[in-house]
Amino acid sequence: MSESPEMNTLNISNSINTPNAILHSFGYAVFQKAQAILNNGNILILDFHGLKNVTSAFLHASVGNLVTFLGNTYEKRVHIQGISDPIWQEKINEAIELAKNPDYITEHEQAIALLFED
């Protein structure tokens, strides 16, 4: 009888020793720790509790890389909790979308493109 995978929580703030998840390198460090959990066959709970600021650069390096790493199994194997700011959810969705589809163009990039048209 196969065992159910374990749920492992990774609290980001504790992991990077700051409530400010800003730098790409911080995001990549989280990705590497998450990867180690996932390589053991576990389910990852990515916990945003305790964070005060989150940038797209951080999310692309962490969540984006996880999407690339897990492919279609991302939604089954990674759960996110502790989102206290709706802007963070927007950014997470964008990071996921961009990892799945590198040609994804955001609404604001479409608006910017118009500025460059002759």
Place this chain on the structure above:
Amino acid sequence: MTSNFYQFPAKVETDARGHQVLLDFYKDASKFHNCTYHLDWSQLQFMDANLAALLMAMIWTLRGANKTEFYLNYTYLNGGLNVFHRNGLAHFIRRSKEGLPEDLRESTIPVRAFMVKDVDKFVEYIDRDFLRHRGMEDVQYEQKVRLKDSFLEIFSNVELHAQTENPVLACGQYFPKQKELKFTLLDMGCGFLSNIAAFTKDTTTPVTTAEKAISWAVRGHTTKLAAAGGTGLSKILNFCRKNNGALHIISDGCYWAFENGVINNHRLNGHFSGATIHLIFRFE
């Protein structure tokens, strides 16, 4: 020891002409080593205080590279120029150990340097010195959140793209009569062109000029395959577009400016390392 000097003109503002004045100062001061160099402000009547970040970066660079010391006569710091006392630039130039005078007019966002790993200090600076500034009182909470987000995205870019261990510098100033707040953030890294030119050289649209490199970055591209999502500059440009703001980016001798809904470029004579970003917010 030889003394040398650069005389500043009457006015230096946050535009291509003002930037050229500072570049001319840097170019002249770069010629000298192991001496004292004077900043002659005898004719200067007005300078945008946020430019303290760029001046500080230039002086810091020349102190290190050329072992040059700098001198500024404090008697010039009266009237509008007193702001350079209050925001910390004069102290930096003179290596003064005295405390800063109080900013009674509450118009200053002090000049500060941050190492890239100092994320907590940078966040504190943005929260305390910028977003709680009286010039930002009428800005809606949601706009402040978006603005802060933009600054943090720019800061994160330095680690990823600037390829430097040198500090990031920031400074701002609120102009109550014009209802404008000007904020400057700069790094002393490699600038936009070298990485973007190398990244695009084998593509169908290689980038070969500073102007095109800045435009490429602002449009949301990135040279880092591991860092999808662009540089964050497109979000800031979009914020400026929606809120009657201006965005200026200076790199590799190009002064790129988005102002009043239009993009313009100016070729500068000479350049300083890295990239400088000016944000100008206008309030009704």
